[in-house]
Amino acid sequence: MPTISKRAHEMIASPIRKYLPAAQAAAKRGIKVYGLNIGQPDLLAPTVFWKEVSKWRKGVLAYAPSTGLAEAQEAWSTYFQRRGLPLAPKDVLITTGGSEAIFFSMAVTCDPGDEIIVFEPLYSSYKSYAGALNIKLVPVTLSSDNGYHLPSRKMIEKAVTKRTRAMVVINPNNPTGAVFTRAELTRVAAVAKKYHLWIIADETYRDLVFVGGKTVSIYEIPGAAPYVILTDSASKRMNLCGARVGCLASTSTDVMANTLKLAQARLSSPTIEQLAVNPLLTGSQKYLDEIRNEYRRRRDAVYGALRKMQGVKVHQPEGAFYLMATLPVKNSEDFVKFMLGNFAYKSQTVFVTPGEDFYSTPGKGRNEVRIAYVLKVKDLKIAMEVLEKGLQAFILKSQWRNPNDK
Amino acid sequence: MPTISKRAHEMIASPIRKYLPAAQAAAKRGIKVYGLNIGQPDLLAPTVFWKEVSKWRKGVLAYAPSTGLAEAQEAWSTYFQRRGLPLAPKDVLITTGGSEAIFFSMAVTCDPGDEIIVFEPLYSSYKSYAGALNIKLVPVTLSSDNGYHLPSRKMIEKAVTKRTRAMVVINPNNPTGAVFTRAELTRVAAVAKKYHLWIIADETYRDLVFVGGKTVSIYEIPGAAPYVILTDSASKRMNLCGARVGCLASTSTDVMANTLKLAQARLSSPTIEQLAVNPLLTGSQKYLDEIRNEYRRRRDAVYGALRKMQGVKVHQPEGAFYLMATLPVKNSEDFVKFMLGNFAYKSQTVFVTPGEDFYSTPGKGRNEVRIAYVLKVKDLKIAMEVLEKGLQAFILKSQWRNPNDK
Numbered sequence: 058m059p060t061i062s063k064r065a066h067e068m069i070a071s072p073i074r075k076y077l078p079a080a081q082a083a084a085k086r087g088i089k090v091y092g093l094n095i096g097q098p099d100l101l102a103p104t105v106f107w108k109e110v111s112k113w114r115k116g117v118l119a120y121a122p123s124t125g126l127a128e129a130q131e132a133w134s135t136y137f138q139r140r141g142l143p144l145a146p147k148d149v150l151i152t153t154g155g156s157e158a159i160f161f162s163m164a165v166t167c168d169p170g171d172e173i174i175v176f177e178p179l180y181s182s183y184k185s186y187a188g189a190l191n192i193k194l195v196p197v198t199l200s201s202d203n204g205y206h207l208p209s210r211k212m213i214e215k216a217v218t219k220r221t222r223a224m225v226v227i228n229p230n231n232p233t234g235a236v237f238t239r240a241e242l243t244r245v246a247a248v249a250k251k252y253h254l255w256i257i258a259d260e261t262y263r264d265l266v267f268v269g270g271k272t273v274s275i276y277e278i279p280g281a282a283p284y285v286i287l288t289d290s291a292s293k294r295m296n297l298c299g300a301r302v303g304c305l306a307s308t309s310t311d312v313m314a315n316t317l318k319l320a321q322a323r324l325s326s327p328t329i330e331q332l333a334v335n336p337l338l339t340g341s342q343k344y345l346d347e348i349r350n351e352y353r354r355r356r357d358a359v360y361g362a363l364r365k366m367q368g369v370k371v372h373q374p375e376g377a378f379y380l381m382a383t384l385p386v387k388n389s390e391d392f393v394k395f396m397l398g399n400f401a402y403k404s405q406t407v408f409v410t411p412g413e414d415f416y417s418t419p420g421k422g423r424n425e426v427r428i429a430y431v432l433k434v435k436d437l438k439i440a441m442e443v444l445e446k447g448l449q450a451f452i453l454k455s456q457w458r459n460p461n462d463k
Numbered sequence: 464m465p466t467i468s469k470r471a472h473e474m475i476a477s478p479i480r481k482y483l484p485a486a487q488a489a490a491k492r493g494i495k496v497y498g499l500n501i502g503q504p505d506l507l508a509p510t511v512f513w514k515e516v517s518k519w520r521k522g523v524l525a526y527a528p529s530t531g532l533a534e535a536q537e538a539w540s541t542y543f544q545r546r547g548l549p550l551a552p553k554d555v556l557i558t559t560g561g562s563e564a565i566f567f568s569m570a571v572t573c574d575p576g577d578e579i580i581v582f583e584p585l586y587s588s589y590k591s592y593a594g595a596l597n598i599k600l601v602p603v604t605l606s607s608d609n610g611y612h613l614p615s616r617k618m619i620e621k622a623v624t625k626r627t628r629a630m631v632v633i634n635p636n637n638p639t640g641a642v643f644t645r646a647e648l649t650r651v652a653a654v655a656k657k658y659h660l661w662i663i664a665d666e667t668y669r670d671l672v673f674v675g676g677k678t679v680s681i682y683e684i685p686g687a688a689p690y691v692i693l694t695d696s697a698s699k700r701m702n703l704c705g706a707r708v709g710c711l712a713s714t715s716t717d718v719m720a721n722t723l724k725l726a727q728a729r730l731s732s733p734t735i736e737q738l739a740v741n742p743l744l745t746g747s748q749k750y751l752d753e754i755r756n757e758y759r760r761r762r763d764a765v766y767g768a769l770r771k772m773q774g775v776k777v778h779q780p781e782g783a784f785y786l787m788a789t790l791p792v793k794n795s796e797d798f799v800k801f802m803l804g805n806f807a808y809k810s811q812t813v814f815v816t817p818g819e820d821f822y823s824t825p826g827k828g829r830n831e832v833r834i835a836y837v838l839k840v841k842d843l844k845i846a847m848e849v850l851e852k853g854l855q856a857f858i859l860k861s862q863w864r865n866p867n868d869k
Contacts, residue, residue: 058689059628059661061721065571071727074529095526102524110735111517118508118705120501123480153559153707156729165471169575169597185728189570191597222465255465283464299524299734301559315467321477322591323562327733328705329516 068188072181072414079397080408088401091432091440094408096231096378098431100296100351103344109333121325123317125151125304132335133289133304139342140263142276144287144306150316153326155261155290155303160186162257162286162305165316166223167192173257174216174224176207178381178415178422180231180259195221196417201383201425204372205233207241213248223255223286224248229262229272232415232427233381234356234374236266239273246281255312256281261290261303262377264345267353272376282308291334293378294345300330352378355430355437362441363428366448381412381425385452389413389426395451402446405439474594478587478820485803486814494807497838497846500814502637502784504837506702506757509750515739527731529723531557531710538741539695539710545748546669548682550693550712556722559732561667561696561709566592568663568692568711571722572629573598579663580622580630582613584787584821584828586637586665601627602823607789607831610778611639613647619654629661629692630654635668635678638821638833639787640762640780642672645679652687661718662687667696667709668783670751673759678782688714697740699784700751706736758784761836761843768847769834772854787818787831790854792861795819795832801857808852811845 073095080090124130130146137144152158159182167173169191175183177196187194195216199205207213213224226245229236249256258275266272275285290303307313337344356374363371368385386392390411400406412425430437479501486496530536536552543550558564565588573579575597581589583602593600601622605611613619619630632651635642655662664681672678681691696709713719743750762780769777774791792798796817806812818831836843 058715058717059572059655059659061717062570062572062574062577062628064574065721065724068721068724068728070724071529074727077528097526099523101522104521106524107520110519113516114513115510116507117505118512118703120503120704122483123477153733154730160729164468164595166465166468168468168470171468182728182730185724189596189725189728191575222468249465253465297524298526299731301731301733309464311464311467315471315474318471318474318476318591319595321480322474322588322595323566324560324588325705325707327559327707327736329735330733 064188064191068185069181069414071185072410076393076397076408079394083397083406087404089405091405091407091436091443093428093430093432093440094410096293096429096431097298098296098378099433100348102296103337105336105340106295106297106333109336110329113329118328121151121328121331123320123325125149125326125331126328128335129331132338133306136338137306140274142274143282143308148308148313149304149306150313150320151326151331152303152305154292154301155259155288156182158288158290158303158305159183159259161316161319162288163187163192164190164319165312166255166286170220171222172218172220174213174221175417176226177417178205178232178412178425179225179417180227181414183225184417193220194417198418198421199233201370201372201381205230205235205381207237207244210244210247213244217248217252221252221254223257225257225259226275227259228275229266229376231262231377232379234377234379236268236272236375239277242273242275242278246275246278246284249284250280254284255286256284257286257288259288261288261293264294265349265352265378266376267349267356268375286312291337294348295334295337296348297334300334301327302330302334352430354434358434358437359428359430359441362438366445378431379427379429381427383425384448386424388423392451393426395454396447400447400450402443405443407440407444407447470595470597474591475587475820477591478816482799482803482814485800489803489812493810495811497811497813497842497849499834499836499838499846500816502699502835502837503704504702504784505839506754508702509743511742511746512701512703512706512739515742516735519735524734527557527734527737529726529731531555531732531737532734534741535737538744539712542744543712546680548680549688549714554714554719555710555712556719556726557732557737558709558711560698560707561665561694562588564694564696564709564711565589565665567722567725568694569593569598570596570725571718572661572663572692576626577628578624578626580619580627581823582632583823584611584638584818584831585631585823586633587820589631590823599626600823604824604827605639607776607778607787611636611641611787613643613650616650616653619650623654623658627658627660629663631663631665632681633665634681635672635782637668637783638785640783640785642674642678642781645683648679648681648684652681652684652690655690656686660690661692662690663692663694665694667694667699670700671755671758671784672782673755673762674781692718697743700754701740701743702754703740706740707733708736708740758836760840764840764843765834765836765847768844772851784837785833785835787833789831791858792830794829798857799832801860802853806853806856808849811849813846813850813853
């Protein structure tokens with residue numbers, strides 16, 4: 058038989074999605090599974106979005122231009138400019154979710170064998186696309202000790218080689234919830250400038266921040282703009298995960314012209330959704346306050362519970378809706394499998410994601426898990442109780458199996 | 464400044480889309496432009512699709528599974544099985560348009576430097592994705608003399624090297640309109656079997672065929688199935704270009720498991736549309752007769768007019784809604800630019816696509832154009848009249864500029 062490509066073969070299965078069958082099996086056994094594994098909030102999509110969708114009753118459903126429809130480019134530009142980001146409509150290309158923007162940003166900057174500096178733990182899609190595109194990720198490992206904030210300029214510079222083409226900065230961060238400061242971003246910009254590197258700035262969670270009032274965008278750093286390729290998404294801040302609307306933006310005409318070629322290969326992004334999000338981009342931004350406040354309450358519930366759990370190390374997230382927690386276990390993958398396959402407390406269990414696959418360095422993150430606090434506070438409180446019981450049971454079970462093992 | 468990747472730099476701008484600005488400029492000058500450049504029919508999206516879309520009034524718009532929603536996998540499987548294709552729901556992965564299926568099929572089979580045999584002229588997205596993925600296309604050139612049908616088995620085998628991983632077979636064909644016979648497909652399958660190659664079978668236009676009652680699917684060739692990766696799309700046969708729904712299908716569990724990893728990187732395909740096409744897949748297929756008959760009338764109008772034009776060589780298309788025409792010009796790109804930039808007949812012009820970019824061999828197809836007959840018969844008749852006038856004017860102009868040049 059013919060063979061599968063090495064690039065596909067060596068790609069990791071999504072850590073966020075690969076345990077889904079085990080979770081489904083648990084549900085079939087009658088167990089309620091609290092899903093904190095994926096950034097899929099339980100919040101309703103905005104009414105105005107449905108209103109826009111239901112306007113479509115007939116007509117020709119044509120391809121959008123590969124750049125996105127002009128109305129959509131303008132709406133994103135308006136959204137950005139309100140926040141002080143100097144992005145004109147022509148600087149914006151509409152993508153099918155933020156994922157496609159990540160794919161484009163990596164393909165447009167790197168050839169096979171080229172390197173991208175990433176701060177780990179990092180959102181796992183970057184790892185997947187690096188595999189698909191034969192790009193080498195060079196990790197700079199962050200520490201839970203300082204809440205996964207960025208290291209010194211020197212530490213970043215150590216990762217630069219002749220093959221380095223770009224750095225990825227996810228801010229607010231998925232999976233850690235860290236929000237980077239102006240000083241941290243200034244370091245990144247300085248390294249970009251010195252070594253002529255692109256900054257792939259993923260600001261998907263820009264509006265979900267609980268400290269300092271707002272996220273400092275990379276565009277606020279003097280001199281950074283020419284180096285920036287921004288990736289963004291409507292999925293999280295608008296509760297529109299299934300709509301698949303995002304964008305890539307850059308003031309570099311070179312980036313935009315070459316990204317367009319990649320975009321033309323896939324013809325266009327879906328027409329209905331890219332128009333339906335526009336009122337949310339251009340209209341009142343008050344709905345964001347509501348969403349932010351809701352996540353703050355959720356964060357407080359989860360962080361409050363976790364910090365009291367014996368042996369658990371956790372840092373207060375400053376934005377987004379994730380956190381990385383260090384558990385008193387050897388291998389969090391075993392713990393996740395245990396929770397889904399062998400455990401239930403009052404017929405309930407919790408589904409979190411093993412930390413290892415958010416690291417690019419093999420073996421790192423084995424005692425960590427990512428928790429997405431995407432459920433109602435009431436549910437999160439129960440989930441944390443179940444998690445604690447599960448952790449105790451898992452530790453007990455491990456001790457019983459390996460009595461001499463600490 | 465940082466640099467752009469070679470892969471992006473060397474990608475071609477979509478031939479189908481790169482002249483769009485010139486067409487828009489013509490329209491601004493008050494000229495009616497008949498757009499025969501892109502496979503974007505003027506037919507209305509089916510009522511049942513809009514009905515499904517407008518059912519969404521509220522709720523959580525969640526990510527679909529990376530495979531696609533089970534309902535969607537089942538609907539495509541039903542559609543395939545009705546046509547005798549042995550594809551179970553688990554053999555189907557829903558993609559964002561047929562384009563994404565093409566991308567996945569190439570990435571899952573080839574590493575950088577690997578080769579795919581293509582029959583040229585070919586749909587240009589294959590060229591684009593080959594560039595993005597550093598895959599080498601090895602063209603087998605078809606001839607207008609036999610209506611762009613496949614060559615002998617020997618000719619195909621000549622293109623096989625140690626790096627060959629797959630062959631692309633688009634049937635019915637874009638851009639030629641050829642529909643391959645059982646004998647031709649049997650040759651392809653024999654080569655696949657002998658050299659252990661994947662057959663990337665693009666059957667997007669399966670239901671748009673004007674000869675022999677129906678398209679012979681690659682799955683009807685005994686022994687072919689284990690080698691097949693099918694790409695398909697709802698765009699054309701359902702008039703749903705802007706919906707971006709397609710699929711990749713294969714009975715190879717290896718292909719499906721590894722494609723899933725690629726699919727997980729982009730999380731999911733849009734939820735609303737992948738559900739909304741299902742009644743069209745599972746319900747009455749009568750709407751296809753209507754669409755097929757309409758395209759047959761359009762084909763007759765375009766082919767009938769072209770075959771009478773002096774110096775134009777054209778073969779009767781057997782399926783899809785494209786044809787390649789050989790024009791009495793040196794460089795059809797100049798002709799296309801002339802039509803959009805310098806010509807008008809009764810304030811009208813025609814937008815067709817230069818043939819060269821549908822070829823992988825540099826320099827081939829320079830005197831050809833692709834015509835997509837996607838307008839009403841009435842409009843196509845006028846468009847053909849305008850095309851003929853334009854061709855005469857272009858030839859006259861060329862002669863005037865180069866009096867000694869034939």
